[in-house]
Amino acid sequence: MKNTDSLSNVAEFSVSEISIALKRTVEDIFGHVRVRGEISGYRGPHASGHCYFSLKDERSRLEAVIWKGVFSRLKFLPQEGLEVIATGKLTTYPGSSKYQIVIESIEPAGAGALMALLEERKRKLGAEGLFAEERKRPLPFMPRTIGVVTSPTGAVIRDIIHRIADRFPVHVLVWPVRVQGETAGAEVSRAIAGFNTFDPGGPLPRPDLLIVARGGGSLEDLWGFNDEAVVRAVAASQIPIISAVGHETDWTLIDLAADRRAPTPTGAAEMAVPVKAELEAGLARLSARLKGAISRDLDRRSQGLRAVARALPSPDQLFALPRRRFDEAAGRIVRALHASAQRKRLKHEGLRLSIGSLERRLVEARRRAAQCGARLPVVFSGLLRNKRVRLERDGGRITPRVTSERIALNRQKLDAATGRLDRVVRQRLDGARGRLDQTERLARTLSYQGVLERGFALVRDASDRPVKRAAELSAGQEVHIQFYDEIAGAVIAGKPVAGPRKDTGAKDPGKQGSLF
Template sequence: MSDLELESRPNVGEYTVSEISGALKRAVEDQFGHVRVRGEISGYRGPHSSGHAYFALKDDRSRLEAVVWKGTMGRLKFRPEEGMEVIATGKLTTYPGSSKYQIVIDNLEPAGAGALMALLEERKRKLAAEGLFDDDRKQLPPFMPKVIGVVTSPTGAVIRDIVHRIKDRFPLHVIVWPVRVQGETSGAEVAAAVAGFNALPFDGPVPRPDLLIVARGGGSLEDLWGFNDEALIRAVAASDIPVISAVGHETDWTLIDLAADRRAPTPTGAAELAVPVKADLEATLANLGARLRNCTSRLLDRRRQAVRAAARALPSPDQLLALPRRQFDEATSRLARALIVSTERKRARLGAVRLSPATLSRRVGDTRRHLDRDMARAQSALRALVRERRVHFDRVQSRLVPEPLARRHAAQRTQLGSLERRGLMAISQRLERLRARLTQSDRLLATLSHKAVLARGFALVKDANGAVIKSAGDVAAGAALSLEFADGEAQAIATTGGAKPRVTVSKPSAKPREPGNQGSLF
């Protein structure tokens, strides 16, 4: 080996990286075996998936890495939060993997109650600004719930006090959702319990509660810190089921008391707010029932007396019906007389009307003239309508093109033919009705004519002037008479006058009179 090589070799021992890291670890742990460090939490993101928590403690000039193992996290009295000033107790050590030193925390507490209260006030202002503590969103607990859900520890005295007080006041169904009421996970468990009760279906195997009680015994601010959890406050504010908060004693308060629909001073007080006293309700119901029966009885008595008084004031049925009965009797007597008078009047009016062949002939002639006039008017109107339509069609024809004009003329011609047929049909029907009336009048005239009487063997006696002789006293001796038979006339001379004249019949005339020149039998 040359002298140059011997001079360049340093007179210092060699170490590996692991040896240096181990030596530093031992030196730090020996010098700072157990320390208390005050600082602000920085970079906290909650526990890792492994359950450990990694963050840093810092002040205005330096930064110290920190770790909380999974087993220690469950024993902490409150949950670490970003920006919180704390006092960490633990062992200072190094992490050879990254040449960093860190503190392994065994205990963590706020840097004085003032810091914790400041954090609580800041969270309270934040949630109040969102309206989670407003009174208008709070619900009224039901007066008589059927099922009550209790969120608390199943092993403490709180659940026994609640169940015992509910059993004494108004026994009903109580469902307990077991949770931790202290420690880092208490807030999350209580929030999950409130959300779980709200998620129960109405007709599921587990009945849905009508009221929730979140309860815990008294403790320090650190012990009750889980009930200030932001997720729990939001779950209580969003609950569709009314919530009663019974956390701590009367002097203790947490944020859940502000978000709940009702706050009870103690868990026992929460049970008293939840249910009424059954015995008091039964007594009140019995009292109200007795009052209702008494009121009903008194009302019936008063109404019965009023009915009796009204019945005494009313007249008897005979008195009520006396006047109508008399009016009915008077109307009955007047009705008989009125019927006789009306009959006589009708008979007199009918007797004043004299029917004769001349009257019927005149009416038939008038009807025939009216019929002829109407027929002439109808035919004239029809011809005028046809002429008017023809002129209108000719005028329109000049304005139309040949093909549409032909179609329109055809349609109008069809319409005109229909109108003409309807007019002729109407005229024909009118003529038929008038012909039927004329035929009926002719039949009536033939029935009333004296020809029918003459045909039965009677004769009509007339004087020389053609006047009808109605009695024998009107005949003078030697008077010339005319006897009209059904088949002709004969001339006669009365041989005597008086009541029984004898008549000498001369040769009948060759030609009978026309029916239109006949005299009247009446």
């Protein structure tokens, strides 16, 4: 039998006392811990805003909870099956005799988890058609205003502005954002949406093109540009967007949603604007081609006109047949008139002229003369009126103001031509003066006078020919020595010593040799 007296000496605890003691023990011993495990049983936030799930590995399982206030500040949201590293406090839940971790921060467990999350997000957004090629729009050829979403303090914005200024200076608007950290994605999405709200006629013009740029970095550094809000903002933008995030080997989800991806921020600036000098050269080439085409077309038309003119008959050939017909008709008319006159003469020979008929003809002639006289002032007034209208119209065209304007325009053209002539003359004079100075310096450099100025002398014989070798001299021969300032005569004292003379150092002051 068991000894009941020994059992009666064991202290008794209530269930609550045991639970509280265990809770204090766990919290005091462990405190803050970092736990690596796979999320299991995650169903999103509860109606209260808290999240309840489990962290597990291949052998064990740990209950976890994220309170509502902490959940709203998380950079990475929990996802079912994602391996994470959770930081928090271990505690117990007396209501069910379980221990759990109260998570204060959570992050993916390494790049592998980030890549898995990135691929999952890529598949999700791609299924919605946000990365479809048919959605991408062409970039404007020559934008007037370019909006840049980037950090205002980095080298990226300086490189973009400098490159745009070199190629084709345009108006650049910068929307400063953080390009790294928890708030980077939200700031970038707000900047893109903000540029789209600009009024084209407002104080800040609406950009024709947007550049979202950031320098290179790790996957974690660029994670803000993989944010779902950023991708949706890019897809919803009415303004074409160039993505220039990271280096050429880096890629983010914003690269897939943007209308064009640039390998570097400098490359984005080169995509945004053309080279102004190349456009001017191309325009000049097209203008020259247009002038040549017009000239060739005029020549071709002139040649065609001359060919058509050669194919046409001459005026004599054209009027030969009508002229013959006219001559024949004229001959027939003359004969017909003679015949008609003969018939009328025979008809009226028997008629007598009477005074009454003559008076009637005279009255009729007076009546017609009176009618013509009445109409003459009206006709004359109309002619004068027409003449006056044409005179006033021609006088209105020739006015002192028009004449002055033409004189002023011709004077401006003359002044411009005179200015260009003066500039051309000055440029040619400056060029000729520069070439003359250069030739003069070259002549002074090549002249032997410079050599004489440095202490050398030129020896000439009696015929004034330069002596180049000592073997050409003989004893008693007269020579002329040309120094820098004047010429001196001399006589060769003896035969020159063969070979070069060596300097033996100090000279004897009492015995000084002479070459002559």
